[in-house]
Amino acid sequence: MRDLSGEPALLSINGATIRKQADLLGIIEGCARHGIADISPWRDQIDAVGLKSAQQAIKDAGLKLSGFCRGGLFPADSAHRNEMRDDNRRYVDAAAALGAPCLIVVAGGLPQYARPGSAPSKDIVAARAQIEDGIAELLAYARTARLPLAIEPLHPMYCADRAAVNTLAHALDIAARLDPQQSGMLGVAVDVYHTWWDPDLYAGIARAGREKRILAYHVCDWLVPTTDMLNDRGMMGDGVIELRRIRAAVEDAGYSGLIEAEIFSDRWWAEPLDTVLATCVERYRTVV
Amino acid sequence: MRDLSGEPALLSINGATIRKQADLLGIIEGCARHGIADISPWRDQIDAVGLKSAQQAIKDAGLKLSGFCRGGLFPADSAHRNEMRDDNRRYVDAAAALGAPCLIVVAGGLPQYARPGSAPSKDIVAARAQIEDGIAELLAYARTARLPLAIEPLHPMYCADRAAVNTLAHALDIAARLDPQQSGMLGVAVDVYHTWWDPDLYAGIARAGREKRILAYHVCDWLVPTTDMLNDRGMMGDGVIELRRIRAAVEDAGYSGLIEAEIFSDRWWAEPLDTVLATCVERYRTVV
Numbered sequence: 001m002r003d004l005s006g007e008p009a010l011l012s013i014n015g016a017t018i019r020k021q022a023d024l025l026g027i028i029e030g031c032a033r034h035g036i037a038d039i040s041p042w043r044d045q046i047d048a049v050g051l052k053s054a055q056q057a058i059k060d061a062g063l064k065l066s067g068f069c070r071g072g073l074f075p076a077d078s079a080h081r082n083e084m085r086d087d088n089r090r091y092v093d094a095a096a097a098l099g100a101p102c103l104i105v106v107a108g109g110l111p112q113y114a115r116p117g118s119a120p121s122k123d124i125v126a127a128r129a130q131i132e133d134g135i136a137e138l139l140a141y142a143r144t145a146r147l148p149l150a151i152e153p154l155h156p157m158y159c160a161d162r163a164a165v166n167t168l169a170h171a172l173d174i175a176a177r178l179d180p181q182q183s184g185m186l187g188v189a190v191d192v193y194h195t196w197w198d199p200d201l202y203a204g205i206a207r208a209g210r211e212k213r214i215l216a217y218h219v220c221d222w223l224v225p226t227t228d229m230l231n232d233r234g235m236m237g238d239g240v241i242e243l244r245r246i247r248a249a250v251e252d253a254g255y256s257g258l259i260e261a262e263i264f265s266d267r268w269w270a271e272p273l274d275t276v277l278a279t280c281v282e283r284y285r286t287v288v
Numbered sequence: 289m290r291d292l293s294g295e296p297a298l299l300s301i302n303g304a305t306i307r308k309q310a311d312l313l314g315i316i317e318g319c320a321r322h323g324i325a326d327i328s329p330w331r332d333q334i335d336a337v338g339l340k341s342a343q344q345a346i347k348d349a350g351l352k353l354s355g356f357c358r359g360g361l362f363p364a365d366s367a368h369r370n371e372m373r374d375d376n377r378r379y380v381d382a383a384a385a386l387g388a389p390c391l392i393v394v395a396g397g398l399p400q401y402a403r404p405g406s407a408p409s410k411d412i413v414a415a416r417a418q419i420e421d422g423i424a425e426l427l428a429y430a431r432t433a434r435l436p437l438a439i440e441p442l443h444p445m446y447c448a449d450r451a452a453v454n455t456l457a458h459a460l461d462i463a464a465r466l467d468p469q470q471s472g473m474l475g476v477a478v479d480v481y482h483t484w485w486d487p488d489l490y491a492g493i494a495r496a497g498r499e500k501r502i503l504a505y506h507v508c509d510w511l512v513p514t515t516d517m518l519n520d521r522g523m524m525g526d527g528v529i530e531l532r533r534i535r536a537a538v539e540d541a542g543y544s545g546l547i548e549a550e551i552f553s554d555r556w557w558a559e560p561l562d563t564v565l566a567t568c569v570e571r572y573r574t575v576v
Contacts, residue, residue: 159485
């Protein structure tokens with residue numbers, strides 16, 4: 001395993017982690033102040049400050065990106081399909097313009113939640129077919145932009161309204177069907193929050209390594225009790241996830257990339273930005 | 289598919305569905321009043337009125353049981369292992385005394401949650417090994433009592449604190465290892481709330497049928513948004529689960545047993561008992 005006890009050279013901060021405390025420019029300054037060399041911004045954060053100014057600030061601070069959040073949300077009725085396609089292409093373009101190593105792709109759930117206004121459906125099997133078709137179409141566009149797509153399976157509790165790809169095995173099956181040549185343009189993002197419960201997790205990580213699919217690794221923690229399904233993720237070390245064991249498996253599978261802290265948490269959004277970043281660095285050194 | 293549009297002959301009411309409105313005697317009277325022929329009580333409900341009086345009331349009302357809730361919660365440190373074993377044996381004895389067709393078995397999560405007071409652990413792999421050992425030990429006891437065990441996989445959001453068996457495939461794998469002879473003494477309970485999201489659901493149901501494991505079928509619905517991880521289950525038809533499609537698969541797999549409505553819901557616990565039962569009957573006829 002890699003030694004994380006020194007400078008946080010492999011730590012990346014996902015923009016959502018401190019989105020309530022600062023805009024992207026403030027996040028960039030904060031990361032630089034704490035010796036954090038990498039970030040993963042969300043498109044709304046880019047839009048809020050403008051692409052040019054985001055590019056300049058990232059360059060001036062000497063930061064790298066670990067990813068860009070997020071494309072996807074594929075299920076849509078026919079009236080919303082063009083909007084979905086164009087929206088995703090803009091995500092690819094923005095990620096490429098910023099020099100992101102990949103676009104994080106969140107599948108979307110049933111069409112009425114993935115693309116509001118779509119005709120309601122309960123057909124999760126059909127939604128999954130749309131997801132796979134959507135990834136196939138976006139992949140063709142992403143190849144021309146040389147921008148890899150990282151499918152992020154989300155926890156099954158988000159199946160209906162956020163993502164109907166809920167296991168690493170499912171994400172890897174999609175990648176195997178759409179990119180059998182293992183071109184490097186289609187992979188997965190492994191997030192401990194979404195995958196820790198899976199009895200096939202370690203088999204899935206090993207397979208993802210063999211098939212050269214691991215494009216991103218995200219950490220936070222699972223709290224007991226979890227009081228909110230969206231915004232009660234834990235700081236690394238505060239929950240029950242075996243972070244070291246999972247990171248060892250990911251690194252054994254050949255992953256040598258960044259470790260991104262992505263924490264949706266009302267509790268941590270209420271803390272000062274410097275407290276959150278200092279805590280992320282300390283936990284990165286001691287428990288991640 | 290079986291026709292449910294007439295009398296609710298296949299409907300069973302899980303005791304949790306109306307546990308805030310009445311004790312077991314009140315639940316039995318209510319079910320009889322609504323033409324519901326079957327219930328699935330919880331042990332605390334039996335204890336509250338006494339086993340003899342529960343037996344008599346069930347007999348007087350002409351009710352059958354669809355199951356008995358619930359054994360399991362296997363992970364424990366060494367100081368709590370005897371308590372766990374004895375507790376589970378008492379569940380088997382109570383279920384057998386009541387003539388239940390099976391004991392619902394919920395695996396338990398990490399030991400500090402499954403058996404409070406146990407030394408804390410984050411090792412979910414070890415917890416799963418304890419679960420399998422615990423089922424093996426309980427199965428030997430249950431065989432002497434001629435009381436089948438139904439492993440109920442719970443939704444992955446309960447992995448840490450309630451059950452670390454979270455997929456039908458995992459439950460079936462355990463059953464295959466511990467009861468390869470398919471004796472009928474070890475099977476699964478399929479609950480739509482816990483399994484609907486699973487991309488392998490239909491394959492799992494078909495396998496469960498081939499291996500003769502389906503001992504119980506539970507229904508409710510998944511609401512969007514779900515505002516509470518424990519007590520915001522939906523009434524059948526109010527959420528996004530394709531109830532008819534799943535029941536068709538379960539029946540195609542050979543299941544000919546009861547359909548049990550198990551709804552943990554603050555909203556429905558606030559309604560009068562007769563409203564809840566009448567709604568269960570109406571939804572059973574129209575959407576289940």
